[in-house]
Amino acid sequence: MNFWINILASGVSTGTALLFATIGELFAERAGILNLGVEGMMLMGAVTGYGVAYASGNPWLGLVAGMLAGAFLSFLHAFVAISLRADQVVSGLSLTFLGTGLSLVLGEGLSKAVGVQTIPSLTVPLLSQIPFFGPILFEQKSLLVYVGYVLTPAAWFYIYRTRPGLHLRAIGEYPAAADSLGINVFALRYFYVLVGGALGGLAGASLSLSISPGWYSEFTTSGLGWIAVGLVIFAQWNPFRAAIGAYLFGSLRRLVLDLQGEQVIAFFPNPFFQDRNLQFFLEMIPYALTIVVLIIGSRQALRRRLGAPAALGIPYVRGERGL
Amino acid sequence: MTTPTPYSLLPTPTPRASPRRFAFPYRLELEPRMTTPRWLPWATSLGSVVFALVVGGLVLAYVGGDPIDAYAHIFNAAFGNPGVLSDTLVKASPLILTGLACLIAFRARLWNIGAEGQFFIGAFGATFVVQQMFDKDASPWLVIPTMALMGFACGALWGAIPGFLRGRFGVNEIITTLMMNYIAFFWNDFFIYGRWSDRGFQLTPTFPKNAWMPRLSDFADQFPAFSGITIHAGLFLGLAATVAIAYLLFRTRWGYEIRLIGDNARAAEYAGINIVRNTVFVLALSGGLAGLAGMAEVSGVVHRLQERISPGYGFTAIIVAWLAKLNPWAVIPVAIVFGGLIIGSREIQPSGLSRMLQGIVLFAIIGSEILNRYRVRLVRAQLSQSL
Numbered sequence: 001m002n003f004w005i006n007i008l009a010s011g012v013s014t015g016t017a018l019l020f021a022t023i024g025e026l027f028a029e030r031a032g033i034l035n036l037g038v039e040g041m042m043l044m045g046a047v048t049g050y051g052v053a054y055a056s057g058n059p060w061l062g063l064v065a066g067m068l069a070g071a072f073l074s075f076l077h078a079f080v081a082i083s084l085r086a087d088q089v090v091s092g093l094s095l096t097f098l099g100t101g102l103s104l105v106l107g108e109g110l111s112k113a114v115g116v117q118t119i120p121s122l123t124v125p126l127l128s129q130i131p132f133f134g135p136i137l138f139e140q141k142s143l144l145v146y147v148g149y150v151l152t153p154a155a156w157f158y159i160y161r162t163r164p165g166l167h168l169r170a171i172g173e174y175p176a177a178a179d180s181l182g183i184n185v186f187a188l189r190y191f192y193v194l195v196g197g198a199l200g201g202l203a204g205a206s207l208s209l210s211i212s213p214g215w216y217s218e219f220t221t222s223g224l225g226w227i228a229v230g231l232v233i234f235a236q237w238n239p240f241r242a243a244i245g246a247y248l249f250g251s252l253r254r255l256v257l258d259l260q261g262e263q264v265i266a267f268f269p270n271p272f273f274q275d276r277n278l279q280f281f282l283e284m285i286p287y288a289l290t291i292v293v294l295i296i297g298s299r300q301a302l303r304r305r306l307g308a309p310a311a312l313g314i315p316y317v318r319g320e321r322g323l
Numbered sequence: 324m325t326t327p328t329p330y331s332l333l334p335t336p337t338p339r340a341s342p343r344r345f346a347f348p349y350r351l352e353l354e355p356r357m358t359t360p361r362w363l364p365w366a367t368s369l370g371s372v373v374f375a376l377v378v379g380g381l382v383l384a385y386v387g388g389d390p391i392d393a394y395a396h397i398f399n400a401a402f403g404n405p406g407v408l409s410d411t412l413v414k415a416s417p418l419i420l421t422g423l424a425c426l427i428a429f430r431a432r433l434w435n436i437g438a439e440g441q442f443f444i445g446a447f448g449a450t451f452v453v454q455q456m457f458d459k460d461a462s463p464w465l466v467i468p469t470m471a472l473m474g475f476a477c478g479a480l481w482g483a484i485p486g487f488l489r490g491r492f493g494v495n496e497i498i499t500t501l502m503m504n505y506i507a508f509f510w511n512d513f514f515i516y517g518r519w520s521d522r523g524f525q526l527t528p529t530f531p532k533n534a535w536m537p538r539l540s541d542f543a544d545q546f547p548a549f550s551g552i553t554i555h556a557g558l559f560l561g562l563a564a565t566v567a568i569a570y571l572l573f574r575t576r577w578g579y580e581i582r583l584i585g586d587n588a589r590a591a592e593y594a595g596i597n598i599v600r601n602t603v604f605v606l607a608l609s610g611g612l613a614g615l616a617g618m619a620e621v622s623g624v625v626h627r628l629q630e631r632i633s634p635g636y637g638f639t640a641i642i643v644a645w646l647a648k649l650n651p652w653a654v655i656p657v658a659i660v661f662g663g664l665i666i667g668s669r670e671i672q673p674s675g676l677s678r679m680l681q682g683i684v685l686f687a688i689i690g691s692e693i694l695n696r697y698r699v700r701l702v703r704a705q706l707s708q709s710l
Contacts, residue, residue, distance in 0.1 A: 091686065280513040
């Protein structure tokens with residue numbers, strides 16, 4: 001039992017970073033802009049956040065700086081994809097290159113930084129006493145984890161129950177119609193790409209300042225940004241499904257680590273303990289499962305005729321044919 | 324009192340008082356081009372490379388480096404003398420093959436960003452042949468072609484899986500190809516840490532000589548000029564593949580189908596082209612080319628399988644294909660330039676410089692593409708205001 005509680009508890013923490021990135025990407029995609037640069041924005045957020053926290057001694061300042069760095073990077077994508085009407089796939093890819101390279105340049109020597117303050121943790125007094133769920137959700141959790149708890153329903157409410165949320169969905173589904181009703185498609189698309197970038201930066205900064213503190217060059221994220229892009233599809237652009245996916249993948253990361261330490265699993269000798277080399281197959285699992293999850297998401301989308309926002313990836317040009 | 328005519332009901336266009344806010348008297352207007360001059364795409368590509376160097380230099384100066392010095396070092400270390408030029412060409416060989424791999428997929432609007440993983444799996448396939456199939460007395464005429472076939476086949480399988488998922492279930496190939504990268508890295512790790520490990524080191528034993536692709540320096544006896552030149556047969560494999568891909572794209576029915584799918588998938592489907600089958604085959608061919616690059620790298624350069632066999636060839640390939648404007652012939656010079664960048668920036672600190680430059684180059688290229696499609700005009704705001 002403790003085994004599973006440990007895994008789920010740490011999954012909630014790791015999942016929080018994934019959650020920020022996924023919801024950020026979800027906002028951008030809802031607005032019709034595909035941003036494949038999540039990995040780059042996360043790395044920039046991580047390195048900026050860690051660097052600023054190191055220089056100023058204030059982790060919250062680092063967090064804000066990380067968000068700004070992510071937003072700055074996503075602004076480049078917004079400019080190229082919205083104003084210059086470039087291919088969003090290639091632009092997003094170059095954002096990943098740029099973010100990775102830039103963060104390596106800026107983070108030179110930062111991995112040796114010591115004494116960086118991290119975001120404080122908190123145990124909620126009463127709630128943490130609930131059996132099973134208490135220790136998983138409310139015991140010694142970084143404050144950011146609680147931000148994640150709030151963010152998910154807030155994002156859902158914003159998208160589905162408010163007027164700006166309606167506009168957001170409109171510019172992603174049918175920008176020409178939204179434009180004809182006086183919604184400023186270009187400005188809103190810029191805005192939501194920036195929101196996505198800020199959340200991507202926050203995701204990175206929460207990794208380097210709270211969840212796995214430190215700067216480990218590109219291994220800080222090791223592909224989490226790409227998993228986030230995949231989760232958006234699995235989530236079918238719904239924040240609650242995004243949260244389920246994010247926490248699930250967070251737990252999986254921990255499970256992969258913990259499985260190597262157990263001698264016996266369910267009365268059978270643990271093959272991963274016997275043969276150290278089999279660990280590489282364990283480490284494949286998150287990436288393989290991303291593919292599986294994508295297959296599930298895509299099949300459901302086909303069956304229920306749900307899918308990506310109709311205008312996703314298509315630059316909007318006023319007066320031109322097309323969505 | 325006269326009844327107002329409908330006309331008088333309309334608001335009379337009164338001259339509006341000039342807004343107090345300052346308005347920029349000119350604005351940019353985009354006018355779609357009917358035709359694009361042939362030289363223009365190349366000019367914008369060149370311009371974007373220059374732009375990237377300037378921006379990269381500014382970043383470098385910001386973190387305390389000397390950009391002019393760094394660029395001079397990169398250029399000298401990459402193209403300064405015949406010896407380093409040969410090293411540059413060695414780095415360009417896998418880039419030509421992986422660049423073609425991305426190119427053929429991008430032509431069909433399939434975003435294969437898994438060339439890196441396909442490269443690793445191709446290297447695995449080639450190593451499998453050396454480790455498990457032949458001993459060191461076998462003829463190289465048998466071993467090396469088998470390695471190439473196996474490298475191609477493994478890479479093709481790695482590309483075909485996302486292709487099948489995309490064709491059959493509509494699964495986004497961008498993410499699946501990328502996830503396949505990670506799976507390939509761990510797959511190789513399993514073998515080089517375990518079964519094939521050389522005395523516990525994380526690499527396989529050096530291949531026997533019959534698995535080494537010939538280098539130009541091997542013929543130094545006949546041609547003294549070749550001594551020390553490390554260019555290997557992989558370069559010629561890349562040149563041959565370029566010819567083959569160009570022929571395939573522009574002279575065969577399949578190539579026509581690929582280009583048609585890329586230009587307009589719906590029209591292609593109505594024309595009776597099998598999209599699912601083409602998706603699988605194009606990604607398989609793409610993966611195969613990247614796998615071949617992996618085989619050439621372990622057989623021609625590294626001579627063993629290890630973790631670090633690629634400084635990101637599969638990712639740089641995306642930029643190579645795009646900078647070449649998806650033209651197979653242009654892949655060769657672009658690959659040489661980027662091979663030079665890899666060689667030249669090896670000793671440059673900070674180490675992320677080359678990747679950052681690649682990112683800026685790609686950004687600048689796609690950003691500048693608008694210049695090829697639209698004519699940008701500066702117009703007086705008042706005159707053109709029609710609303």
